[in-house]
Amino acid sequence: MLNNQLRTNSLTIDVEEYFQVEAFANDVKKQDWETFESRIVYQMDLLLDLLSEKNVHATFFVLGIIAEKHPNIIKKIVSCGHELASHGYNHQHISKQSRQTFSDDINQAKQLLEDIASVQVTGYRAPCFSIAPDNEWAHNEIKEAGYLYSSSTYPIAHDFYGVPKAPRTPYYLQNGLLEIPVSTCKFRNKTLPAGGGGFFRLLPYFIYNKMLKASSKQLGFINFYTHPWEYDPQQPKIKSNFKSNFRHNINQHSALTKLGKLCEQYNFDTLANVHLNNTYPSLGNWQSIASGNSD
Numbered sequence: 001m002l003n004n005q006l007r008t009n010s011l012t013i014d015v016e017e018y019f020q021v022e023a024f025a026n027d028v029k030k031q032d033w034e035t036f037e038s039r040i041v042y043q044m045d046l047l048l049d050l051l052s053e054k055n056v057h058a059t060f061f062v063l064g065i066i067a068e069k070h071p072n073i074i075k076k077i078v079s080c081g082h083e084l085a086s087h088g089y090n091h092q093h094i095s096k097q098s099r100q101t102f103s104d105d106i107n108q109a110k111q112l113l114e115d116i117a118s119v120q121v122t123g124y125r126a127p128c129f130s131i132a133p134d135n136e137w138a139h140n141e142i143k144e145a146g147y148l149y150s151s152s153t154y155p156i157a158h159d160f161y162g163v164p165k166a167p168r169t170p171y172y173l174q175n176g177l178l179e180i181p182v183s184t185c186k187f188r189n190k191t192l193p194a195g196g197g198g199f200f201r202l203l204p205y206f207i208y209n210k211m212l213k214a215s216s217k218q219l220g221f222i223n224f225y226t227h228p229w230e231y232d233p234q235q236p237k238i239k240s241n242f243k244s245n246f247r248h249n250i251n252q253h254s255a256l257t258k259l260g261k262l263c264e265q266y267n268f269d270t271l272a273n274v275h276l277n278n279t280y281p282s283l284g285n286w287q288s289i290a291s292g293n294s295d
Contacts, residue, residue, distance in 0.1 A: 009222040010180075010275075011058040011268035012085075012151065013047060014125060015040070015066055015073070018229035018236075020091045022128040023244040030090070039235050040066060043228035044073050046256060048080055054263035058082050059271045061125040061151075064089030064109035067116055074116045083270035085123030086110050086147070094130040094138055103141045110145055123271055126152035129182065132163060133290035139173050149178035151223060151271060156184055156193045164191060165292030169219050170275055172282040173289070180275055183223045185215040196225040201251040205258050209265070221274065222266065231256045 019028045019036040028036070051058055060077045062084065067074050077084055089109040094102060106124060113121045124147040131138045131152045142150050155166045168191070170180045182195035193199050194215040200208055216222050229235060233252040238245070283289050 008220060008274060009216070009266045009268050010224065010271045011051075011056060011263070012125070012223065012225045012271060013058055013060050014087055014225060014227050015044070015060055015062040016087065016091055016127075016227060016229070017066070018232070018248075019238060020063070021227075021229070021248065022091075022093055022130075023248060024238050024240055025093070027238055027240045027244075030092075037236055038069075039232055040070060040228060041073065043232045043235075044076070046231050047228055047259075048076060050256065050260055051082070051263070052080060054260060056263045056268045057270050057273070058268060059085050059123060059151075061085045061087040061123070062113060063087045063091050064105075064112045065091070067109075067112050071116045074113060078117045078119055083123065083272050084113055084117050084119055084121055085125065085271070086113055086121050087125055088127055091127045093128055094126055094135050095132065099137050099141065102138060103145065106142060106147075107145045110147070122148040122276070124150050124152065126150070129154040133287055136286040136290075139177050139179070139286050140175055143173075143175045143177040147177070148276060149180055149271065151180040151182065151225075153179060154182045154184075154193065154195065156191055163290050166290050167283065169221070170278070170280045171289070172280055174282070174285050178275065178280065180223055180271055182225055183212070183215045183219065183221070185211050186218060187211075187214070195223055197227075197230075198247045198250065200224075200226065200258065201230060201255050205261060208258075209262075212262075212266075222268075223271070224262070224268070226259065231259070 017040055086109045089105045110121050124142050153163050153166050155168050168184050172178055184191050185194040194211040
């Protein structure tokens, strides 16, 4: 049975190769990406076929470097009725980029996606949710590039990302950019990640679903994210540390079945359809917001 909160839930997919993830950044150098087997076409076909079967529309945050190499993926996303959005061009953590490099990256990605698909790209997600309190300029560059919204913050504590004091519900920044956080849930005064990723694969479905239901009840919306590589247990294994390998590879064999159950239980739509026409508070500058001091 579908969730009774229609058009408040969004399914989002960060389109990147398995060897481009931040967890493997110390093991796989960008200049070596060309030496790895590409799996993205196979993985995207799995996801697009499943979403078509379940009659679900999603937002795809696509890397520019993926779009450049596989333009047919971009065209298929749009032809299937999904929202095309930007994940930047090179999938580099914002902390590793200068302001100008970041600006060039997100402008290049937006132009490339729009040229291939002949649609306007209004949404952006930073690689690895890497907008932090100390790169307050990022939101201004996103707005200047012509994006209407960002979904780049995860208000949790994590070793790779997270702005734990930031709001858990959507809000406008001082410059007019809409930020749509990934879903979380509160349990005994702790904020837990309920928005997908590794926890979705790690936990039994009934436990994860309890977290997602709690998130929906507490926040009034769901912003769930995933990646194509999470559904491909045949992908080549990256030589890395135990923690990174465990996070990346855990339960890939059962993830597609779990995603199918999720699509049957919740009425998912795109971020643009769910959020762009809603009214949300304007909370001021990013540093105040990130520190939990916004009005």
